[in-house]
Amino acid sequence: MKKKMLGMLLIVGLLCVAGCGSDAKGSDAVNVQGSSVVADQNDTQKEAQADGYVFVYKKTTITVNGDMAPVAEALGEPTSYFEAASCAFDGLDKIYTYGPIVVETYPEGNKDLVSAIIVKDDSVTTPEKVTIGSSKQEMLDAYGKDYTEEAGMFVYKKGSMKLQFIVKDDVVTSIQYSSTAVFE
Amino acid sequence: MKKKRWLTIVLTAILILGSLFLLQKLLMPKYVADVVEGAFIAEYYQEEKNHDVVFIGDCEVYENFSPITLWQEYGINSYIRGSAQQLIWQSYYLLEDTLRYETPQVVVFNVLSMKYNEPQKEAYNRMSIEGMKWSMSKVKSIQASMTSRENFLDYVFPILRYHSRWSQLTEDDLKYMFQTKQVSHNGYYMRVDVKAAGEIPEGKPLADYQFGENAYTYLDKMTALCKEKGIQLILIKAPSLYPYWYDEWEAQIEQYAEDNDLLYINYLELVDEVGIDFTQDTYDAGLHMNLSGAEKLSHSFGQILSEEVQVPNRSGEAHLQEIWKEKIAAYEAEKQEQFTKYSK
Numbered sequence: 001m002k003k004k005m006l007g008m009l010l011i012v013g014l015l016c017v018a019g020c021g022s023d024a025k026g027s028d029a030v031n032v033q034g035s036s037v038v039a040d041q042n043d044t045q046k047e048a049q050a051d052g053y054v055f056v057y058k059k060t061t062i063t064v065n066g067d068m069a070p071v072a073e074a075l076g077e078p079t080s081y082f083e084a085a086s087c088a089f090d091g092l093d094k095i096y097t098y099g100p101i102v103v104e105t106y107p108e109g110n111k112d113l114v115s116a117i118i119v120k121d122d123s124v125t126t127p128e129k130v131t132i133g134s135s136k137q138e139m140l141d142a143y144g145k146d147y148t149e150e151a152g153m154f155v156y157k158k159g160s161m162k163l164q165f166i167v168k169d170d171v172v173t174s175i176q177y178s179s180t181a182v183f184e
Numbered sequence: 185m186k187k188k189r190w191l192t193i194v195l196t197a198i199l200i201l202g203s204l205f206l207l208q209k210l211l212m213p214k215y216v217a218d219v220v221e222g223a224f225i226a227e228y229y230q231e232e233k234n235h236d237v238v239f240i241g242d243c244e245v246y247e248n249f250s251p252i253t254l255w256q257e258y259g260i261n262s263y264i265r266g267s268a269q270q271l272i273w274q275s276y277y278l279l280e281d282t283l284r285y286e287t288p289q290v291v292v293f294n295v296l297s298m299k300y301n302e303p304q305k306e307a308y309n310r311m312s313i314e315g316m317k318w319s320m321s322k323v324k325s326i327q328a329s330m331t332s333r334e335n336f337l338d339y340v341f342p343i344l345r346y347h348s349r350w351s352q353l354t355e356d357d358l359k360y361m362f363q364t365k366q367v368s369h370n371g372y373y374m375r376v377d378v379k380a381a382g383e384i385p386e387g388k389p390l391a392d393y394q395f396g397e398n399a400y401t402y403l404d405k406m407t408a409l410c411k412e413k414g415i416q417l418i419l420i421k422a423p424s425l426y427p428y429w430y431d432e433w434e435a436q437i438e439q440y441a442e443d444n445d446l447l448y449i450n451y452l453e454l455v456d457e458v459g460i461d462f463t464q465d466t467y468d469a470g471l472h473m474n475l476s477g478a479e480k481l482s483h484s485f486g487q488i489l490s491e492e493v494q495v496p497n498r499s500g501e502a503h504l505q506e507i508w509k510e511k512i513a514a515y516e517a518e519k520q521e522q523f524t525k526y527s528k
Contacts, residue, residue, distance in 0.1 A: 082385050084426055085468045087221070087243045087268040087308075095385050102385070118388055153391030166391045174389040 052161035055117045055177055056127050057101055064161035064179050068105045068112040072096065100124045106179070119175040126163075126175065136170045208343040211350065214360040215311075220367035221246075221268045225278070225315030227368055228265055232507060233286040236495050237262035239371070240275040240282075241294030244422035247472035251370035252515045253482035255508050258490045259499030264371025267315075269308040272297045272402040277325035279406060281316055283413060289495055291410055292418045295437050295448075296427065298403065301396025303331045314342065369515050374475055376519060377526040381462035381470030387428030395436055407444050416447070416493060423451035423460055423481065425470035449488070451481065458484040475519065 055062045060074040072078075078096040085092055091107025093115070100123045105112040125131040128142040139154065143163070147154045156163045160181045166174035215222035224246060237260055239245040246266030254260040265278050275293060282288075303309065309329045316322040326339045338345040349357075410417040419441055421429060429452060441448035451458065458480055462470055465477030473481060489495040498504050 080383050080385075082383060082426075083469070084471055097385070102388075116388075151392035151394075164391075166389055174391075176388060 051159040053156070053158055053163045053177060054127065055101070055119075057098060057124060062103060062114060062117055064114050064117065064177050065181055066114050068094070068096075068103070068114055071103065071114070113179075115179045117177040130165070130172060130175070132172060132175060134172045136167050136172070139165055139167070139172055204343060208341070208346075209361045210353065210357055211346040212314075212342050213346070213349070214356050214364060216356055216360050216365055216367060217354075221373065222311040223315065223364060223367045224371055224373070225265065225267050225312060226364070227315075227366065228263065228282075228371070229317060230366075231263060231370070235261050235263045235286060235288050236498070237290045237292060237489060238279075238282055238286075238288045239264040239266060239292045239294075240270070240278055241266055241292075242270040242297055243268055243373075243472060244294045244296050244424050245292070245420075246368070246371055246373050247375070248422040248424070248478050248481055249485065250372050250374075250475070250478045250482045252372070252508075252512060253479045254486045254489070255499070256512065257483060258486040258495070259497030260486055260489055260495050261498050261504060262370065264368075266371055267308075267312040269304060270297060270312050271300050271304065271308075271329060272399050272406075273328040274309075274312045274325050276402045276406050276409075277321040277328070278312075278316070279409060280321040281319060283409070284319065284321070287413055288415060290416045290418060290489065290493055291406075292420055293406060295419050295421050296424075296429070298395045298399045298437070299427075299433065301398045303329050306331055306334050309334070310345075313339065366514065369511060369518070372478065374478075374515070374518055374522065375467040375472070376475045376522040377467045378464055378474060378476075379467055379469050380464070381425055381466055384425045384470060385428070387430055390430070393430055393432030393436075395433065403440065407446065418493070419446055419448040420485075421448075421450040421452055422473075423455050423458070423477075424472060425452075425462070447493070449485075451484075454484070475522075 052064050054064075058075060060071055062071050075096075075098050078098050080097040082095040083092040084095070086107070092112075093107070094105045094112055096103045096105075100119065100121045102116075102118040102120060103114060104116040104118075106115040107113075119126070119132060122132045126142070130139050130142050143156050147156050149155070152167055154165045154167060157180070160179060162178050162180055164174075164176045164178060165172050213222060221243075237254070239249060239262065243266065246264050249264060251260075251262040251264060254262050265282060267274070270278070275297065279291060309326075309331070313322065313325050313329060316325065326336055330336065335344075407417055409415075419437060421434075421437070434450060437448060437450075440446070455462075460473070460477055460480055465473055465480060467474040490497065
């Protein structure tokens with residue numbers, strides 16, 4: 001009887017250890033920092049950096065889900081800066097404005113990763129040569145037809161980021177690069 | 185012989201289930217140290233439940249209104265069932281859950297969460313849902329809130345989600361395994377430090393400023409449930425400067441309030457009237473009020489509750505006096521503790 005009970009306890013222990021082992025891979029783990037719960041996104045960063053659309057401003061490449069530190073260093077003092085504490089969690093969401101673009105970040109471990117890039121006016125273009133004021137046809141020529149459309153917003157998804165164009169009267173009125181890893 | 189075998193099976197089962205139960209208790213986050221917001225929802229169940237006003241919503245309620253001030257100045261017996269990034273369906277099911285225990289005269293809902301039409305983030309879901317006692321409301325809240333990567337069973341058996349915490353356990357996990365400590369003041373999260381608001385970024389252009397159908401469905405359900413129970417539903421927008429509150433959103437809420445004969449107060453438009461000074465009354469640059477801001481806002485809102493909505497002044501009730509005396513003492517003690525901490 002003792003052997004059977006010991007066996008069952010061993011099975012329970014192994015189940016726990018096995019579970020812990022699978023979490024260490026970080027696939028869909030919930031990490032707990034102190035007493036908070038934070039979704040693990042380590043894999044997403046690598047994935048996004050590998051295949052997402054990027055934006056280039058003043059010869060600096062900005063990658064959604066990429067590290068903000070080298071970008072901030074290269075671009076220098078922002079025109080304006082705002083930081084917002086995440087509700088409940090440690091770390092700050094940061095918003096940097098550099099002239100015609102806004103770069104937003106989210107905390108991940110001890111890094112700030114880019115969550116969004118927003119183009120504010122037509123003084124800058126995307127690497128694919130689309131800007132605010134471009135025609136819808138120019139957008140389609142540059143990015144193709146592999147998009148989803150919702151209420152006038154054309155969304156091109158790539159990896160864990162998406163590039164969104166708001167088109168009104170066949171004219172691009174807004175360009176935003178966003179992370180899809182910030183949520184979930 | 186057969187009896188002995190059964191006894192063995194039963195004892196083994198008890199031993200295994202008991203071990204798993206203890207492990208789960210040990211591994212679940214306790215929310216008593218740095219991040220206390222995850223403890224708010226469960227704290228409600230320890231309360232005597234005869235509140236006249238219940239707030240539901242996100243951080244814009246639990247950081248901006250002080251039930252202590254409402255009691256001290258107006259004798260209003262209130263409670264905040266708030267949690268971080270509480271989505272509107274979570275607010276609705278928390279309201280359903282609350283009505284299992286009491287029927288307040290007034291329910292106050294902060295409308296910022298109308299901006300979300302779909303599940304957002306598991307970590308916030310857990311803080312809003314896990315503290316609820318099991319009921320159909322909790323089940324429905326889980327179903328409505330789960331992101332594509334979540335499983336219902338992980339909520340039923342949280343050990344499945346938290347087993348990796350074993351390497352991060354602290355003394356608190358043992359200390360608060362069975363009984364946790366009070367971290368809020370009737371759902372209010374206190375901060376006394378000051379960080380003045382600076383330049384607030386303008387809102388990103390949106391393709392569609394219309395609130396989503398799902399969000400409206402739950403607002404309708406909330407309105408209907410309150411009407412059915414004879415509760416006055418009040419919609420508010422707290423005076424938080426960020427996240428950005430678009431004019432188009434404001435117009436929709438004003439219209440909804442008018443169509444449904446609801447009182448709606450947008451405190452962003454009443455900042456001067458309330459006396460909020462964003463160089464002094466916020467601890468995080470305008471996102472949330474600090475104690476000074478929350479007390480000013482509660483003073484203003486209490487006046488409306490008291491005079492326009494006719495919420496009774498119960499300060500003469502001896503039983504409530506006793507309860508609130510203890511709460512005020514805890515509030516004052518934390519206030520002093522925080523002033524000492526932040527003045528260093």
